[in-house]
Amino acid sequence: MITTVTTAPIAGQKPGTSGLRKKTPVFMARHYLENFVQSIFDVVGAAGKTFVLGGDGRYFNDRAAQVILRMAAANGAARMIVGQGAILSTPAASHLIRLNKTDGGIIMSASHNPGGPDEDFGVKFNMPNGGPAPEGVTEAMFKRTTEITEYKMMEAQDVDLSAIGRHQLGPMIVDVVDPVTDYAALMETLFDFPAIRAMFAGGFRMRMDSMCAVTGPYAVEILENRLGAAKGTCVNATPLPDFGGMHPDPNPTWAKALMDEMFGANAPDFGAASDGDGDRNMVVGRGIYVSPSDSLAVLAANAQLAPGYAKGLAGVARSMPTSAAADRVADALGIGKFETPTGWKFFGNLLDAGKATLCGEESFGTGSDHVREKDGLWAILLWLNVLAVRKQSVAEILTEHWAKYGRNYYSRHDFEAIATDKADAMITALRGSLASLPGKVVEGMTIAAADDFAYTDPVDGSVSQKQGVRILFGDGSRIVLRLSGTGTEGATLRLYLERYAAGPDGLGLDAQEALAPVIRAAHDLAQITAFTGRTEPDVVT
Ligand code: VG1
Ligand code: CO
Numbered sequence: 001m002i003t004t005v006t007t008a009p010i011a012g013q014k015p016g017t018s019g020l021r022k023k024t025p026v027f028m029a030r031h032y033l034e035n036f037v038q039s040i041f042d043v044v045g046a047a048g049k050t051f052v053l054g055g056d057g058r059y060f061n062d063r064a065a066q067v068i069l070r071m072a073a074a075n076g077a078a079r080m081i082v083g084q085g086a087i088l089s090t091p092a093a094s095h096l097i098r099l100n101k102t103d104g105g106i107i108m109s110a111s112h113n114p115g116g117p118d119e120d121f122g123v124k125f126n127m128p129n130g131g132p133a134p135e136g137v138t139e140a141m142f143k144r145t146t147e148i149t150e151y152k153m154m155e156a157q158d159v160d161l162s163a164i165g166r167h168q169l170g171p172m173i174v175d176v177v178d179p180v181t182d183y184a185a186l187m188e189t190l191f192d193f194p195a196i197r198a199m200f201a202g203g204f205r206m207r208m209d210s211m212c213a214v215t216g217p218y219a220v221e222i223l224e225n226r227l228g229a230a231k232g233t234c235v236n237a238t239p240l241p242d243f244g245g246m247h248p249d250p251n252p253t254w255a256k257a258l259m260d261e262m263f264g265a266n267a268p269d270f271g272a273a274s275d276g277d278g279d280r281n282m283v284v285g286r287g288i289y290v291s292p293s294d295s296l297a298v299l300a301a302n303a304q305l306a307p308g309y310a311k312g313l314a315g316v317a318r319s320m321p322t323s324a325a326a327d328r329v330a331d332a333l334g335i336g337k338f339e340t341p342t343g344w345k346f347f348g349n350l351l352d353a354g355k356a357t358l359c360g361e362e363s364f365g366t367g368s369d370h371v372r373e374k375d376g377l378w379a380i381l382l383w384l385n386v387l388a389v390r391k392q393s394v395a396e397i398l399t400e401h402w403a404k405y406g407r408n409y410y411s412r413h414d415f416e417a418i419a420t421d422k423a424d425a426m427i428t429a430l431r432g433s434l435a436s437l438p439g440k441v442v443e444g445m446t447i448a449a450a451d452d453f454a455y456t457d458p459v460d461g462s463v464s465q466k467q468g469v470r471i472l473f474g475d476g477s478r479i480v481l482r483l484s485g486t487g488t489e490g491a492t493l494r495l496y497l498e499r500y501a502a503g504p505d506g507l508g509l510d511a512q513e514a515l516a517p518v519i520r521a522a523h524d525l526a527q528i529t530a531f532t533g534r535t536e537p538d539v540v541t
Contacts, residue, residue: 001170002074004150007031013039013145015138016485017343019124021110023488024060027121031151033064037071037106038151039144040125043137044104046075052096052126053080054088054179055108056214056277057239058115062086064108064123066158073172074152080172083179086161087239089214089278091367091375092183094130098371099182104128109277112249113488116242120488131348131372135464180221187222190308190370191381195388200228204387205268208234208380209258212244215278218377227384248275250282250364250376251541252289263287270387270394274376279344280364281376283383285394291511291541293323293410296360298401299382300329303358305389306382308370317347317356319363320453320468321480321496323408326360332405341455341467342482344374349459362412362496364541399507406502409514413537414484415493415528423483423491426531430469430481433525437471442524443517445473453480468496471525476500479522493532495522512540 013020013036020036027033053068055061065086072080081096088096090107097105110122125133125141133141159167159174167174200206206229210216216237223229236244247254250273262271262284271284283290290298300316303309315336316326330337336355340346344365350356351369360366365374366382383394390397437450453467468482477499484492497518501507506514522528529535 001155003153003155005034005153006150007035007148009146009148010035014142015124018111018132018486019107019109019122021113021120021122021486021488024115024117024119024121027064028060033067033123034071034151034153035145035148036123037068039141039148040106041071041075042144043140044125046072046077048076048078049103050079050081050100051077052088052093052100052102052105053086054083054093055086056089056111057085057087057241058110058121058243058276059117059119059241060121061108061241062161064121065161068106069159069169069174070154070156071152073156073169074154077172079175081175081177082161084161084164084176087179087214089179089183089218091279091371091373091378092179092218094126094371094373095183095186096177097126097128098130102128107277111277111486112275112280113486114243114247115276119242126372127348129348129352129372131351132343132345134345134348134462136462180218183218184222184226186370187378187381188226190378191306191385192388193227196381196384197228199384199388204270205230206233207258207261207268207271209250209255209271209273210234210237211246211248211250211255211273211275212236212238212240213248213274213276213278214239215274215377218278222377222381243276250275250280251539253539253541255282258284259289270384272380272383274380275364278376279374281366281379282364283380283394285398288395288398290394290398291323291410292360292364292366293325293362293408294398294401295379296322296358296366297325297329297405298397299366299379299386300326300358301401302386302390303382306385309357309368313357314354315350315356317350317359319343319346319361320470321412321482321494322360322362323410323498324500325405325408328405338458341453341464343485346455346457346464348372349457353459355458362410402507403503406500407507409499409501409509409511411497411511411515412541413495413497413519414539415495415532415534416487416538417490418493418532418534420491422532423493426493426526426528427469427481427483429531430526434469437525442521445475445477445517445521448472448474477518479518479525481522481526493528495528495537497522
């Protein structure tokens, strides 16, 4: 029943910030998925092991799942735990890996990238702790893809993944589980559901936009069924293979309908959206947008209001490009603070070691030690818990937060699908100029330091170089530039902009206005237009 298929290495199977992502036709091409999956099994070993399998339901998810199951069986795996219909949100997969003490999991997702026959697909491996494989492991997988000569495949019919319960694939057990149940139960242990239920019962109105991606069933079950939010609170709640043509990235540009509603007449009290695989979140108050960096800081300052965090936080970790707002909260609380490279895999050791309890990224990712992924619905529920206890509006909570800590004005400008050689030339030139920058005055601000961020993991000592160019100004303003590691078309330049206002004056400005000099300085220093021809970003968050 087991065939060994002869293959040859395929170039470019290098995992990026979060797994291997390519155009769907690339993934569907001969041997492509198989080579990568065999490389995963060759590195982590499959014989006798148990893995979790699921994905965000995008086009090719169902067929890829059957291929992965046949390969797992052929490689001697003992058991696979699969979400019904091969569906699992990324945080739910992380939870199942931990709950069942498995040997890891394979998640099929390209997250916030659009899905469909001509859009994106992706595969990533998560470790037994539930978190994305660290760089050392993904590097080993990539190396394996450059040497591979064969893969193993079991000859068998499809497993009926629509049927919850135990199935067999040869000697391998396939347990098909409800994707929502265990995750929803975990959320009930962390948050004050009765308090949130009482808030909804008292007329609190919410809009939850799942963007036709994976969180629909989770959101309906938790928000509408368990917490009593009005029917219809959750929109775009049916996961579709092409996300209904939407770009399932919860930011003001792509979740525009939600933004319009939250800023329109008769806006609900609270709005939220999540991404393709359910690990990102955007939260919006009535008439006020919450930047992800501020969201992390507010949640850190208020986490103790939720039962799961009543004992307080060990520390807060943020990715380097994320604003320093959370650092101010950590300092005030007297707890640890950490600055990591972009990508959730860098938080895993801090969470495992009990050094950090909350983590966040400026890219709409927030999470805690309850799983080892960022978790969109978790963040939305923590906000709801805070709102239920404080009985204030989002605007009031943000205003009080800024008054207490000052405000880190923040924005990210993305320049998408730049020719790779142009983007590389720009970054190379910028790197070359770093040593000459300190002392230079731009837009009236003096550059205090400039470097290329390197990170030494405080737990295992591993070093990650070249994680983003930082230009720090004497007044606390900051510019960061890096190239995306999740895109599938050309290069995406991410320009991160930050400026601190201590208050009490000047806390209520529009972020783009407050950042205008920093934006001009960034264009001046990096020569973005000269190198790329771009004057305006494609996406502003
Ligand atoms: C982006 C974000 C990063 C995030 C990553 C995966 O990476 O910037 O913060 O961890 O996506 O998120 P990059 O390399 O494109 O900047 V997800 O929700 O797409 O898995
Ligand atoms: Co995601």
